[in-house]
Amino acid sequence: MAERASDRVLRLLGMVAYLARHEGVRVDELARQFGVTPQQVVRDVETLWLTGTPGYLPYDLIDFDVTSLEEGVVRLTESRNMTRPLRLGAREGLALVAALRALQAALEGTLDDERAQVVSSALTKLSAATGELAGAVDVELAVGARPEVAAALTRALRLDRRLHLRYVDASDAVTERDVDPVRLVAEADRGYLLAWCRAADGERLFRVDRIVAAEVLDVPTELHPLSESSDRFAPGPDGELVTLHLASQGRWVAESSPVEDVRNLEDGSFEVDLRVVSPAWLRHLLTQVAGVVIDVRPAGLAVDVAQTARDALAAYGPLADAEAGRG
Amino acid sequence: MPSEIDAAERLLNLVIALVNTTGRMTKEQVRTSVAGYHEADGGEAFERMFERDKDTLRELGIPLVTVTDPRHGDDIGYRVDLDAYELAPLELTPAELGVLALAAQLWQDRALRTDTSRALTKLRAVGQGAGATDLLPGLAPRVRPGGGALEPLLDAVQARRAVRFTYRAAATGEVRERVVEPWQLLGRRGGWVLIGLDRSRGAARSFRLSRIEGAVRAVGPDDAFGPPAADELERARAQWQGGGPERIATLAVAPERAGALRARAVAAPADAAELHGDPAFAPLLVGRDVVHVTFRAGWELAEEVVGYGDAVLVLDPPDAREHAIALLRTAARLDEQPSDEQPSDEEPSDEQEVSRG
Known part of the structure; x- marks a missing residue:
């Protein structure tokens, strides 16, 4: 799918501002920073090279150090006064701050101190920079798991380890099974664990409030083929x-x-x-x-x-x- | 696609020109001097292109201002307001950037996904390194889509502007137009809610976005009303919150059943009644285990417990038990022949319907 010109402009502006803050950045690093391929970074640099102020003579243009670029390093030598990072729009700031607040509330008690600290510092910095107190939106997310279950799930996901679950299914039967966790989905209603169930040899969605116990096993997870819409509860046509x-x-x-x-x-x-x-x-x-x-x-x-x-x-x-x- | 590349290049040239201009640039100056506009003739094609480009820049949050110069009559000039352009001082660690990228996944609506993806691109410029993704791997937070109403309502809440929409009331099914001063949007269990002042009633009301029919239109000027009083806002929000202080219920659970409830079990409260000696309760305890769980709203616990049929009985407190028995009574009549009777007025009460949406 072709990228929208507006999205590309935003990234080009962001790259110039970033390069003004960082003296010489490797192409692959810049690609990771902006979530694009190294090839795209090269195309972006080529486009930036052609842009500048009216007249478009050499000194009017955004410029990079050619020798560095040949060595795979992007070094900005002329910014044409475009070094400022662009502020967030009103709704942009609101959407991010509200999402972060919801995440913080939902994860309370399940994160170790270091991770909880990162969430809270990101929120503090972003609120200060956008002046957004998120008074306009309030989202409640539910994980709904008991703290020790939630901690086991997040640990297994972080370490890519298999889980042993005691799970109460919809007909109130307690089952025991080994699963390879894929994703923890936190929604407004409740949380789900998407995992590959080894007994059923298929992907299953588990309500985390019905996981009675979860043990992180000393076994790495295996990769399994997952369907695209797998993390939505949508009964098949066979119901x-x-x-x-x-x-x-x-x-x-x-x-x-x-x-x-x-x-x-x-x-x-x-x-x-x-x-x-x-x-x-x-x-x-x-x-x-x-x-x-x-x-x-x-x-x-x-x-x-x-x-x-x-x-x-x-x-x-x-x-x-x-x-x-x-x- | 060369046309795509050209558009990005042209837009960028326009921004750079309007940032660096001394004073202002007129439309004609843009056409003749900014690279990318040369090919468009002076007529309609250029007009359309320039109008669209201005809209795009504003949409991206670039503060484009118009400047009129008395010496040039009504000839309008443009420039970028650099003070408004710049993000407040901010530096993000890779871990913080990673958390923001994770939070951004929350939104399911197209408009808000666009907003968050743009915000992230802008914030990447002030990141100290690429976002670290290993912070909370595998977590996918998300909120139900708000539909077409969410975006205009967000804008209206932020601008403090009144809105007009058609609403289907849940209690009566009545469809009517409402004019509302929007205060806040709540993403809750089962969907989105707007709280605000219903002008025709002169009182605070809640509206589920899923019951709004057709478009939401902003009416009147920005800043048309002040923020609601704190206690007024709290009252309006209260019914969408967890519902009251945490209490402990006593349940009688059949052996091997309700593992999910048992997993939540807590110790008996200090003031727990001695039920085994009570003739009203002793028969219910035969062959059952006593399990204590925490809850907030009696109706909410009752709704959960009735799903287990006779495997779980509520013993205490009485309000939760009465809710459960009332639900069962109504359900027990479900196989009676349908009559012309109105649905039972016993359940659910309006309050219950409102508090769960």
Whole structure:
């Protein structure tokens, strides 16, 4: 994909400002600094060489030391007054400061002192430089793991080591398995560990709040082929198609579940289609939202949920009756 | 693509010219002297190109100012305001730059991804070395996309400008236009929320971005309202926070079940009631383990616990237990024939619906 001219201009300006601060920088170093290939750095230098102030005679142009460049070192000899780093736009500063704050809050207690210090100094410096107090946005991220589990996950990821997990799956069964961790995904709802499960010989997404124990093994991880959308919870087409007709108060269901389709109806109610892989998950959802359910298809699901609820009420015994009496 | 390369080169030449000009440059001076504009004739092609380039520079955060000179009538000149151009003094270590690159992944919306990627390019210029990526390897923070409403709302919050949009109320399904003074955007469990003053109601309100229908339009001038009072803002935010102080619940859990709850178990609170001797509770404890977990909102714990059916019962505190039993009661009627009745008014209460979104 061709790079947008605007993005390239920004990098060219950034390179001049960087080179004004650093006397002679190796091409590969400059490439790493700006996240591009060494070939791109050479092209960028060639473009900069052609630019300058009107007139465009030799002394009007941005210039580099030719001998150094032949040795693979970029040395700026004329900047045409472009040495200042460019300030951040209002939304740019806000977006970064808000993201950093969310990250800091989410990782609290899981980082060692040195790493926690880096996060906090980056935030302090950036807030000071942009004057952005991030009052406009407040993002809450949840990792949701117990501190010792989170610490084990981040350590295994840092050292590329295999993990042994005790994990409670959606049907409440405790499983033991060895996994090669790939990514820890922290979302507003909860955190997930994307890992290659050795028992299943496939990639799996684990809710970190259901990881009961995690042990970092003395075994390096292996590389596995991962699918592109692997870190999103999106049940495949093999799940059962379930349609819920809900009153408008249940709109959050459509907003927080992986729905296939939402149809708004005239009276403010709506229908959602879900692909359901885990019956336990659906039973839980329907028990929570029963008050706003108008209809469920297939109908057998409603019977199943209602029976489960009646069993639970029976287990409460007279306590359930007492609550009813009071209500 | 030569045209792409030409555009970057031309834009750069324009910036350098407008930074170095003594005073100002008129449009005509740009056309005749800045490299890259020569090929465009003096007519419409140049006009279009120059307008687009000005927009691009402003979008990148380059402070382009217009300067009129009384000696030249209404002939407008341009220059770059160098004081506004420069980033405040800042130096970032490679580790700090790495953390910023990690944080930047948070955003899923295209507009905000563009913002953060531009911000990072600018900050790389003041980094002491390439960003270190080994700080928190494998961590992928991210927030749900806010959709088309997020970008204009962010701008409006920052500019303190009112906005107008069409909103579908959750409680009633009613669709109505709102004019709001936006205070703050909250990224929360399950989605984005705007809090602000609803002008037609004259009171603070919360709006879920996912229920905004169509475009968000800014109305009226910048700085149209002051910041909300601290207590007013806190009240509006409160329902989107964790919900009350941390408490400890007592649960009766069937053997081998609810491993995730057991993993969270804490010690019994000092003032725990002796349930085994209580005739109301003793029968519920037969063949079950007593497990204590922390929670904040009673309804939230109840919603979690009912997912286990009869394997987990809430014993204490009463408010959480009542929430759980109320949920089960409603669910127990789920297989009754649908009637014309309105959905039960027992559950969920408005408060509950609001606090979870």
